[in-house]
Every structure is written in structure tokens, then in C-alpha cells.
Amino acid sequence: MDILIRSFLCFFRDSITASIAGLLIILILKLFDKHISVRLQHALWIIVVIRLIIPVEFQSNLSLLNLLHENHQNSSNIENKSTIKSMTYAASDFLREGKIQYSYTSKNQISKVNQSPSKIVYSRENIIKEYITSRILGIASFIWIVGVFSIAAFLSAVRLQFKRKILNLEEVRDLESIKLLNECKNKVNITRDIPVYICDNFKSPCTLGIIKPKVYIPKCVCTKNNLKQLYYIFLHELIHYKRMDLVYNFLAVLAVILHWFNPIVWFCMKRMKLQRECACDTYVLEIIGEEKAEDYGMTLINFSKLVSSNKVPRLAVFFETKNQIKRRIEMIKNFKKGSYKMSAAAVICCVLASGAILTTAVNAKSMKAYKTAAVVSSNNSSVKNQNSKFLIDAPIKYYDNLKRAEEVTGFKVKVPDYIPTKYVLASIHVIKVSDTDNSLEVSFSKKDGVFNFQASKVDMEQCLKQIAEDQSKGKVEVNKEAMNLEGINGYNITIKRTLPMGYNYKIIDKCFIWQNEGVWYSIGYSIETQRKENKSSTIGIPIDDVGKIATSIKYDQDVKNVSYSIPKDVSTEVATLPIYDKEDLKKAKELLGFNPKFPLSINKNITIKGSLVGISGDSDIKNKKIGYELGTFYNLKNGLLVFTQGKSSKAYDDMSKKANTIKIDGKEVLKYETYEKSVANKQLKEDIYVWKENGFYCEVSIMANIANQDEIVKGFVDSKPID
Structure with a gap:
């Protein structure tokens, strides 16, 4: 079942990406139809088809999936999966990774969001929600695969039925028709033998078969009075083969089978089919010349009058609906020599479109972790030794005393010997910055306020930015400016987090950072919440207190006024x-x-x-x-x-x-x-x-x-x- 769910999520992700790309292509073609060659238009649809049927995993900054993940990069965080709303963002990871992740839970316990690390409270309801989510994914995956096999079985049955009907068809042996066919093959440089059959069931010509292609035409066409029309028909069908349209059409059918649940895919494949016919018409006109465009157009019109049933196999038909015939006639009317050629600009457009559609989103979280490790990693080897001892290497580890936390970080830190009135120690935790580096954070709180003190061997600006990105699902912006407090030269860091759609607010954190004896320190002194209703609230400490705290830092053994041991809270929920x-x-x-x-x-x-x-x-x-x-x-x-x-x-x-x-x-x-x-x-x-x-x-x-x-x-x- 896990493989099925992964496959479903993978194709669901591709379906969304290709749908966005398809809608953008339709919009572009509406706006610039006359300025884009029909061959380029068809090439753009081919790229969409490839995206739909091949789960490409090459990462690129051009990828359309970056639009989906810009605001949902870290939806797999343990704390943020405890509500139905957060599961929406977890789906973003499903789309990118194609896999299922479960949060840290017990049968009646799960951590609440933003709970003090010393008081981790649990709820059975959230576990049931996770279970329901997994069940829904399982059911959806089963429905999807049943649909895939059902449609595939139906098309196979139709195909087999058609093969039985054409077993005894008559091959065209008329010398003039064969001569005409060979002439057309020479025009388009085809040496392969492609037989032509007469089929009364068809009211329009078509070509079927990828491995062994055959041309099928109505009996009424194979007369000496229709040699000119027959010439255009042969040329058109041979060009379908020359352009590999039979392959593209098969891929389009496969895409519809795999993405049957997405109506946008059906619509896009229909548009692609029209562009394929237009591109084929343009190729024909390039060969026969502008002076014969009118005759070719009349051939289309004459055959459109004969169509009265839907029994024609929809694989490479000569024409389809009246609107499509009208579109093709307009294209033929406005045809100019050279319309089929692909310019250098068109090739570049296809390359860029491929980068945007065929690649997947850059995993920003892993990229940033790599950058931080490469740019600001510590040379402290004791952390590596410590990390290797972890049985459960959680990204955030909670401890009840400073000494134990220091052992995990791998370096000694100084901590405040002064904190503002009524503030008490709330938590001590170690945050994993990279595979080799950790940051130690101490939180202080009172009834209506909170501030954080943090120490790290790596550059604090990079450290704070990465932590904000890892713990948030939204966009993160960082601003830095020089600041001097109580004679300490440092920087004021402003971190603006725009939470994703559904939360309706932004969070602005302000920190003062500085370096002391090779260790970076930070005091997070302000947290402002801005809501869309123009309401905002701020908690924190005055800037004057920040200076006092910064100047008071000492090693733990020298601290006299602050206790760095958290008292145990006796509760069955802790x-x-x-x-x-x-x-x-x-x-x-x-x-x-x-x-x-x-x-x-x-x-x-x-x-x-x-x-x-x-x-x-x-x-x-x-x-x-x-x-x-x-x-x-x-x-x-x-x-x-x-x-x-x-x-x-x-x-x-x-x-x-x-x-x-x-x-x-x-x-x-x-x-x-x-x-x-x-x-x-x-x-x-x-x-x-x-x-x-x-x-x-x-x-x-x-x-x-x-x-x-x-x-x-x-x-x-x-x-x-x-x-």
C-alpha cells in the first residue's frame, strides 16, 4: 500500500505542475497566438505530456513546483502536524517527495504547537486525525489505480475490437494510387513501406500503429476523380508519421489514463491534438507551396461534410470538430512560407519551458542546511563524536539543566547573570543546525512576556535564519544593521516570517547578536504578530534590558543570580x-x-x-x-x-x-x-x-x-x- 500511495502522490504532484503549465500555455497562446509558430505551440504541449507521464526528479530553480513550496517548505515539522489545517501543508511535502511522513505520537499523546519544552502536553485526538489522513490517502490511491486500470482495460478492448474488424481489409493496389503514394513518400523523405488500406467504417483518413504504421482511408476517396485530394491525404498522413505524431498521441493517451481524475489534463490533451493537426497542415503547405493552400483547405472542408459518426479511432485523425476545422482553415488561409521552421528564439523558449515544467522544486531546506554547513560550519570535532552517540537524533532536544545541554552542543557557553523582574527560566534546548553543529537556546518567560537567549559556534545570522526556515512554513526575510548596546558592538537582526495562506498573519522577530570569545550570542527581545485585519501585538523586553542582559553573561559556575535548572512539574500530562x-x-x-x-x-x-x-x-x-x-x-x-x-x-x-x-x-x-x-x-x-x-x-x-x-x-x- 505504501508503494501505491507514493505513486499516487507522485502523479498527483506532476498533475498539479502540468496543469499549471498547461493553463499558462493556453493563456500565452491566447495572447500571442499570431506571433508563435504552430510547431513551437505543439512542442510546448509535448513538454507538458512528458511531465505528466515521467516522474522527473531533477531539481531546478526554474521549476513551477517552487511556487507551491515557497510557502510550504517545512510542512513536515512534528509540532505543526497536529491540526487538520497543517495537514494541508504536509501535502506540499507529499507532492515534492512523493512519500508519507508521520509525526512523533503515542496512542494518547502528541506535542502541542509552541508548548514550552518543559511541559509537553499530549492529545489522542491528533493521533486519530493522522490515522484518518493516512486512511484517506490509502482510499484515494486505491480509487486512482482502479480508474487507471479501468480506462486502460476499456481502451484495450476497443483496440482489440477494432483489430478484429480490420483483419480482412483490402490493401490499395491501384497503380495510380501506389504511384501517388510513392511520390508523396519521396517528398517527405520516407523510405519505409507504409501500406494503405480501404476501410468503409471510416469517414475520414487516419494513420494507426506505432511499430507497424498503416494508413486507412474511406473507399469513396480511392477513385480516379479524387487523385488531387488523395495526394493531399497521403501527404498529410505520411507527415504524421514523419513528425512522430503517432508516438506523441500515444503519450497523450497514456497521460489521460494516468491523470484521469484531472479535467485540466483532458482539456490540455485536446488542445495538443489540435496543435498537432495544425503543425501537420503547416508542414504539408511548406511542401506544396502557398499557391495550393486553397485547394488543400477545400479538401478539409469537403471531408468535414462527410463526418457524421464518432466511430473514427481518435489516434491520428485527419480532422475533428467544426471549431477545429475552422481554426485549421484560418491557419491555412494565413499561411506564409517558413511558418514551420523553428527559430533560435523558439528553441530557447522550449529549453526554458522544459526547465520550468520537467524539473521539480529545489528542496530549500536541504540546500540551506548544506550552505550553512559549508559556509559557517564549526571545526569542533566533539560535536561529531556526540552526534554519533544519539539513539534518537531529534532536531530539537529538550533538557532540564544547562550542564547537560552544554555536553550535547560540544562547547562551553556564557549565560545571563541578570534577567528582568518576574521572568523565570522556561526551557533549555539544543537545536541541530547541521550534521556537525548545534545551537543552545534558553527561554525565559513571565505571564505576559517571553525572550530567548541563544549561543552558537556558527555565524548567528545564518543560524537564526535557518532555524526560522526550518520551524516555519512560510517565507523568511532577514535584515541586519549594526548596533551598539552598553559598549558591545553587535548587530540588530530582524526576521520577518510570512506565514502561509490560512494563518492570516506575519511574525517579526528582533534579535541583538554579538560575538564573545569565539562564540556567537543572541537575545531575542521582541516578537511582533501582524494580522491582516491591521491588528498587531508585541511581546518582549525593552531594549535597555537587552544591554543589561548582554553585559551580564558569565560561565555557569560564575552565575549567582539566575538558576539554570528547571524544576520538575508533577503532572501525568508532562x-x-x-x-x-x-x-x-x-x-x-x-x-x-x-x-x-x-x-x-x-x-x-x-x-x-x-x-x-x-x-x-x-x-x-x-x-x-x-x-x-x-x-x-x-x-x-x-x-x-x-x-x-x-x-x-x-x-x-x-x-x-x-x-x-x-x-x-x-x-x-x-x-x-x-x-x-x-x-x-x-x-x-x-x-x-x-x-x-x-x-x-x-x-x-x-x-x-x-x-x-x-x-x-x-x-x-x-x-x-x-x-
Whole structure:
């Protein structure tokens, strides 16, 4: 199913890009029709067809997909996937990458947006939304592939039926007709034998067959009285072969099959067919000359009067509707010698159009990460050593004390010894800037205010810009100007984030940055929110306080007035300890009171996503009877999987009354099936497995329709506690 969804998203992305390109081409042709040769017009449609049938992945700044991703580059951020609206932006990643991504979730837990890192709150509803999204994608993909096969089967049946009808057709053997055909072949430099058949079922000439082409003409045409018309017909059909129109038409049919759900594609392919006929007419006129244009036009008109049925195969027909005949007659009337030639400017236009349509959007996030690493990367090798120790290398890591955060960043930092009145330490976290560099950020807050202090070995301007782009889905602009505060020479950085459509506001961050003993520092002192209704609000600290904070920075051991250790908030909704490396696992053992299992992967499709220690739901907080449990979350195709471990037997006791007991690798496991109501009031199935270990209990919760659930659970049962 995952391959099917990826394929659907890939073609859906291409369908959007090609549709935009097609509509632009139609607009351009409407405005500049008389100034663009028919051959160039047809060439532009060929580029659209190629985009529709070939999932090209070459990145280019010219790509039309850049328009889609300019405002939605980072829609895969974990925090921003917790609402239905944000899933719209996640679709932008689907279109670019052609793959599905799931956020960090548990069966009843998911991080809220912009929540203080020390208080990560969770909601089961968001997990159900993610599950619904994956189910919708699965259903849509299934409908798409059924449509593809249905249309392909129908066209194949029509093709087979037609082949049966033409088995006994009479080949043209008339000497004058053969002589005329050979003359036309010499005119267009064709040496291949292309037979001509008489078919009474057709009221218009056509050419069929890519590998073995054959020309089919009505019987009424093959008379001595119609040799002039027959000459034009042969010439026209042979030029279809010469121009490879049969191949282009096959590709257009294939594009319609793959993109049957998109009416714009059907319309564009119809326009392409008309341009193909016009280009063929122009080629004919180049050969026969302007003086015979009127005779050629009359041939079209005479045949248009004969058409009265739709039984003609629509592959390379001589003409189609009255409007198209009118368009072609106008082109023939205004024909000038040289109309078929492609100028240098036309070739350049095709090259540029190919760059815009055939390439995919530049992955700005990876490009900027590369640029930052290349331009401002640190030479500090201790970070590399530290990064290699991560079991879960999250882009933002939360810690409860400064010393631990410094160990992760790989360098010593100075921190403020002064903060404004009523402000308290809110969070300490490490932000991954590149594969080798980290930035340490400390947030301070009060009831109606907040400011951030940040340290980095890499250039702070580049660091702040990349972080803003990574954490935002909108456009980011950066302005820099020199500033001196309290004798410190630095810069004032203004970062303007335009959030994508649907949020209706902009965010303007202001920071003072400077360098001290080889380390860059930043104080984010103002956050302004501008709404479209001309309403704005600003939180932060006065510029005078920024100078005081900047001049007060000291190493942690010398700080006397500020505590850099976050007190624990006792709540069942709070993540007590996120786990990233073996040091965190060591602390987790102490809190849990046992050595937990910690499998990093079960198979190639089920790998660890995140893990944290929290207070168990049956803890008696008022009486200070606290229990802890470890929740570990895994990537699972089209669903969710959570592995929970704790000393509490409540879940096991509750399930033993209603669950079935099964044997998994010799161990007794309770298995229970339950249903959760989704936001759309649909019932979502959840399978829960619970078993005893030596001194603790384990639970695996699976919310997905997969056939090998017991085998997956076996992987957790067989896994060993950590050393």
C-alpha cells in the first residue's frame, strides 16, 4: 500500500505542475497566438505530456513546483502536524517527495504547537486525525489505480475490437494510387513501406500503429476523380508519421489514463491534438507551396461534410470538430512560407519551458542546511563524536539543566547573570543546525512576556535564519544593521516570517547578536504578530534590558543570580524525561526502577521515532505516590504503534478480565481489540497486547490495518532489556 500511495502522490504532484503549465500555455497562446509558430505551440504541449507521464526528479530553480513550496517548505515539522489545517501543508511535502511522513505520537499523546519544552502536553485526538489522513490517502490511491486500470482495460478492448474488424481489409493496389503514394513518400523523405488500406467504417483518413504504421482511408476517396485530394491525404498522413505524431498521441493517451481524475489534463490533451493537426497542415503547405493552400483547405472542408459518426479511432485523425476545422482553415488561409521552421528564439523558449515544467522544486531546506554547513560550519570535532552517540537524533532536544545541554552542543557557553523582574527560566534546548553543529537556546518567560537567549559556534545570522526556515512554513526575510548596546558592538537582526495562506498573519522577530570569545550570542527581545485585519501585538523586553542582559553573561559556575535548572512539574500530562542517548536511558532506569526494553527497530519498516518517560496515569499525585512509565513511538506504515513499559499492573489487571490470552514465542500475552471514535465519528480499530516481564509490564498498542500484528509484537516480546 505504501508503494501505491507514493505513486499516487507522485502523479498527483506532476498533475498539479502540468496543469499549471498547461493553463499558462493556453493563456500565452491566447495572447500571442499570431506571433508563435504552430510547431513551437505543439512542442510546448509535448513538454507538458512528458511531465505528466515521467516522474522527473531533477531539481531546478526554474521549476513551477517552487511556487507551491515557497510557502510550504517545512510542512513536515512534528509540532505543526497536529491540526487538520497543517495537514494541508504536509501535502506540499507529499507532492515534492512523493512519500508519507508521520509525526512523533503515542496512542494518547502528541506535542502541542509552541508548548514550552518543559511541559509537553499530549492529545489522542491528533493521533486519530493522522490515522484518518493516512486512511484517506490509502482510499484515494486505491480509487486512482482502479480508474487507471479501468480506462486502460476499456481502451484495450476497443483496440482489440477494432483489430478484429480490420483483419480482412483490402490493401490499395491501384497503380495510380501506389504511384501517388510513392511520390508523396519521396517528398517527405520516407523510405519505409507504409501500406494503405480501404476501410468503409471510416469517414475520414487516419494513420494507426506505432511499430507497424498503416494508413486507412474511406473507399469513396480511392477513385480516379479524387487523385488531387488523395495526394493531399497521403501527404498529410505520411507527415504524421514523419513528425512522430503517432508516438506523441500515444503519450497523450497514456497521460489521460494516468491523470484521469484531472479535467485540466483532458482539456490540455485536446488542445495538443489540435496543435498537432495544425503543425501537420503547416508542414504539408511548406511542401506544396502557398499557391495550393486553397485547394488543400477545400479538401478539409469537403471531408468535414462527410463526418457524421464518432466511430473514427481518435489516434491520428485527419480532422475533428467544426471549431477545429475552422481554426485549421484560418491557419491555412494565413499561411506564409517558413511558418514551420523553428527559430533560435523558439528553441530557447522550449529549453526554458522544459526547465520550468520537467524539473521539480529545489528542496530549500536541504540546500540551506548544506550552505550553512559549508559556509559557517564549526571545526569542533566533539560535536561529531556526540552526534554519533544519539539513539534518537531529534532536531530539537529538550533538557532540564544547562550542564547537560552544554555536553550535547560540544562547547562551553556564557549565560545571563541578570534577567528582568518576574521572568523565570522556561526551557533549555539544543537545536541541530547541521550534521556537525548545534545551537543552545534558553527561554525565559513571565505571564505576559517571553525572550530567548541563544549561543552558537556558527555565524548567528545564518543560524537564526535557518532555524526560522526550518520551524516555519512560510517565507523568511532577514535584515541586519549594526548596533551598539552598553559598549558591545553587535548587530540588530530582524526576521520577518510570512506565514502561509490560512494563518492570516506575519511574525517579526528582533534579535541583538554579538560575538564573545569565539562564540556567537543572541537575545531575542521582541516578537511582533501582524494580522491582516491591521491588528498587531508585541511581546518582549525593552531594549535597555537587552544591554543589561548582554553585559551580564558569565560561565555557569560564575552565575549567582539566575538558576539554570528547571524544576520538575508533577503532572501525568508532562514529559518528565525525553530520551535521546545512553545518558538519558541511564536516568530513565533510575526513574522507572527497572531496566526497560529499548529496541531501536523491529524490522526495516518499523523503526524508533521517539521516546520519553512520563508519570503513569494511575499515580496518586496528591499523596505523592508517583509511578513512571516509558512510552516509545515507532514509525508504522499507514498507522501508529506505541510501546509502553511500567511497573503498574493496572492495565494488565483490567485487560485480564476481558482479553483473550495467546502465546507469542512461549510467553502468555493478553490481546484485546477496541475501537476509538474519530473526529469524523468513525470507528477506528486499536489492537492492544499486554504481558508481564520480570518486574514490569509491557503494552504494545497498534492502530493500523496490518495482517502480521502478532509477528510484530513478537519482536517486542523477544527484545532484551537495555544493559
